[in-house]
Amino acid sequence: MGCFGMKINVKGLRHALGNREHFDLQENFPPLKFQDETIEFNKPVKVSLDITNAGDFLDARGKITTAVRLNCGRCLESFVYPLETNFEEHYYPVEEGQELEGPDDEDAVSFTGETLNIEPEVINTIQLAIPMRQICSEECRGLCPQCGTNLNKEECSCKNDNIDPRMAVLKELLEEK
Numbered sequence: 001m002g003c004f005g006m007k008i009n010v011k012g013l014r015h016a017l018g019n020r021e022h023f024d025l026q027e028n029f030p031p032l033k034f035q036d037e038t039i040e041f042n043k044p045v046k047v048s049l050d051i052t053n054a055g056d057f058l059d060a061r062g063k064i065t066t067a068v069r070l071n072c073g074r075c076l077e078s079f080v081y082p083l084e085t086n087f088e089e090h091y092y093p094v095e096e097g098q099e100l101e102g103p104d105d106e107d108a109v110s111f112t113g114e115t116l117n118i119e120p121e122v123i124n125t126i127q128l129a130i131p132m133r134q135i136c137s138e139e140c141r142g143l144c145p146q147c148g149t150n151l152n153k154e155e156c157s158c159k160n161d162n163i164d165p166r167m168a169v170l171k172e173l174l175e176e177k
């Protein structure tokens, strides 16, 4: 299929309107910048993609699946977050050194020659799919506000006198950036 990394050879698609090909790609990605953090991948990034020659552009759509390592906002422990998200981009051919002009199309990306490098768009799509508020589980009990004990792992002897769970939620909202 002419795939190497996140590059796709579209020679067979370029010149035949309506042609469609399926591509399966997989690659180990280096850690990702996300807000102020660096996020590690726990699995290779898999992209399953159908590319159709739509005339003016190559219509690429499919699914990205992977897993990333996030830090829980409550207990601060790291946990694995399985990530699955849709991918959709429109690749417009341009001549070497030319800029893409014209299309009123928010999914527009340009490419030259007969190879698509979808890696930048894959990274972008993954970044958009990472939740802003990261919690290891809805049941996570977080840290004791007094001694810092991870209450998922053990009880502490502080008197956190029955914090009303609704107050705990409110407190969390207030702490959210």
Ligand SMILES: [Zn+2]
Binding pocket: 072, 073, 074, 075, 076, 077, 135, 136, 137, 140, 141, 142
């Ligand atoms: Zn947690």
Ligand SMILES: [Zn+2]
Binding pocket: 144, 145, 146, 147, 148, 149, 156, 157, 158
């Ligand atoms: Zn405590």
